[in-house]
Structures are given as structure tokens and as C-alpha cells.
Amino acid sequence: MSHILILGGDGYLGWPTAMYFSSRGYQVTVVDNYFRRNSCVELDVGMLYPVPSLQERAKIWSEQTGREIKVVIADLTDPESMRSLFDGRTGYSFALDHSFTGIPDTVMHYAEQPSAPYSLINYKYANITLANNLLVTNNLLFALRDFSRETHIIHIGTMGEYGTPNIDIEEGWLDIEHKGRTDRFLFPRQASSLYHTTKIMDTDLMWFGVRMWDLKVTDLMQGPVYGIETEESVVDDRLKTIFNYDEIFGTIVNRFITQAVVGYPLTVYGQGGQTRGYLNIKDTLQCVHRSEITPAKPGELRIFNQIMETFSANELAEKTRRVGNRLGYDVRIDHLENPRKEAEEHYYNPTYQGLIDIGVEPHFLTDEVMEEMFRVVQQYQSNIRKDVIFKGITW
């Protein structure tokens, strides 16, 4: 069975991905340096519930399922740590038993600082974001160039790379006709934060690696993800993924539901017409799985827009209010002065067909899905800290 290496395997998406592939019989190795957890402590943003260490989670998983997830704690900005994962020499070899073999067939690259507000707290956090994200990506490309060009990279990019252009958004590429000649280019990108800028630069670095060294890359332009439970986490409460509800690391649906549960008015920024594409955490897993089954070819940078539906911030707030009211919460909506510099009303029409074409079956944000999230959040209501919900990081 294929060997999957997950960089950033302790994260919101990384851990559920590890369980998903492990439960399907893949050999799974996760690598992380607890950047995310340490940042939460440093910035004093609360998580909804405590989460065991990565090693403890792997142990619980093994007790519950009889399957093994290998854990490596390493900082991937260190090139030697990254290279040791591919050269068959060190790195996870210390963690390997003899059932794990060889170099990974697929590497899932999630190991980045993932927050736009974090990247704009001040120059220090901007530098951390730039250095961390670009070094990890560059280290990965050189490790593959030198040791393992056959390994398929699946990278999680972001729809935020495109910004909100006044034309339809294609899946990564645009055919341009100019003075009678045509060529195909990366779709114009215009990030609205320094975090998103690093994702644009990731795409450019990977495009370079594809052109120069024939690497195989799938870049998934993901929208904000919502959700808590996945099929695999329900076997044991301690296997739930990390869940943030604060302004820095919490994504909008997760935040709104938590705010509704604790009676904190939903924080809509400005007029609330900001429209984005969203997906359920279960669909992130499906998307990477379908991409793994049908990999990019050598010398191909394949780009999919990884969203399942679009909503404006107002629509999400209204939906949260409707579902919350039905469950007995008194949900209010507050239009705050927008701390970000962004269009509050704009055209937004992205294409998102490629992943459906390779077999993804979307889950949608129905009232029932929201209700289920409300119920999980409610169980941890006493842990919710109102003081971390909104701190007002400005652009």
C-alpha cells in the first residue's frame, strides 16, 4: 500500500487526513513541530477543548483501530530535517518499524502558518509567516529534486490567492490572447494578506520545480473549511481535531457557531458582502484522496479550486442565526467596522468543477450540518473564552 507523508500532520486538517488514510490501509507518517499549538499559547487564543499530543493521538488511534500512524516531530524549515524524510536515511527512519518501507509515494504539504490576521499582527509575525511558509516549500522542492522526483506533492493553496477579480475565476490557469498570439499562464493572483501572498509564492516555487525538474504537483486552492467531526474521529473523543474559534485561527463558520453558543454577537466585518467559497472538512479529505488516486503527471502543475459552494458573510451569519434560534439560542449579528482592507461588495464567480470530475461528492452546509456542529460546540461551552473571540487585528 502507498506511503503517505503528511507535513503539518498535527493541524486542523493534517490530523483528520492522517486518520482518513490510515483507516484506508495506507502507510501514514505525520511530521509537525507544534508551530500551531505553540502560536495559540503565545498569542493566548483559546482552543475549544484540549487535544492530546501528536504521539498520544497516534497511540489512541492504534489502540482503537490496530493501525499505526508514524510520528516525527521536526521543524521543516530546517532543510536537513526535510531531506531526511526522503533520502531513506534518517528522519522518520528512527520512527520506522520494518513494516514501513521506502520513500513516500505522496507528500501532503500542509505545514504552513495558515492565518491572514496572524501575518498582519506586526512585522515580526509577517516575517515568521514569510520565512516559515516559503522555507518549508522550498526545502520540500529541493528534497524531491535531489532524492525523489516520483513523489507526488499535494499542496493546499488557497482561493485567497486569486482575490476578488471582476472576472470569472478559472482553475489556476488562464489562456491569454495578446496581439494575435495565445499562451497559457497562471491565473492572475492578488492576495489580500501576507499569508495569502506566501501561498502565491508557494505556487510560483512549485511551478518552477515542475518546469525545471519535472516534479508532479497538485495545488488545491482551498476555501475556508468548517467542521469538527470526521468519520474517523467519532471512535474516540480524544481524536477530535484542534478547533479554534478566535479571530486569528478560527475560520468563519467555526467562529460564528461558537459565538452563537456563547451569546457573543456574530462579528460580520463591514457590510458583509464578502463572498468566498467554502467546504466541509470531510470534503478536504475526499479532495486530497481523489487527487492522490489520480496524481499529476511528471512536469505537471495541476490546480483545482477546492470549494463546494459560495456564501457571503451576511448569508453565513443569517444561516447561523436561523439555526441557532431554532436550537434556542438568542443569536445577534453585529456589523463591526472592517479591520481588514477588502472589498465588501464584489463580483465573485469561481469555477470548481475539476475535483467533482475526479470523483469528489460534495457535502453542503445544510441546516442539519450546522446543527450537528452546534451540538458538539455546546458540549464544550464552559471552555469558551469570550475575550479571545475578537481582538481587532487591523490590516
Ligand SMILES: NC(=O)c1ccc[n+]([C@@H]2O[C@H](COP(=O)([O-])OP(=O)(O)OC[C@H]3O[C@@H](n4cnc5c(N)ncnc54)[C@H](O)[C@@H]3O)[C@@H](O)[C@H]2O)c1
Ligand atoms: N483551514 C482552512 O480553512 C484552510 C483554508 C485554505 C487553506 N488552508 C491551508 O491548509 C493547510 C493546513 O491548514 P490547517 O487549517 O490545518 O492549519 P494548521 O495550522 O492547523 O496546520 C498546519 C500544521 O503545520 C504545522 N507546521 C507549520 N509550520 C511548520 C514547520 N515549519 N515544520 C513542521 N510543521 C509545521 C503546524 O504546527 C500545524 O500543525 C495550510 O497550508 C493552510 O494554509 C487551510
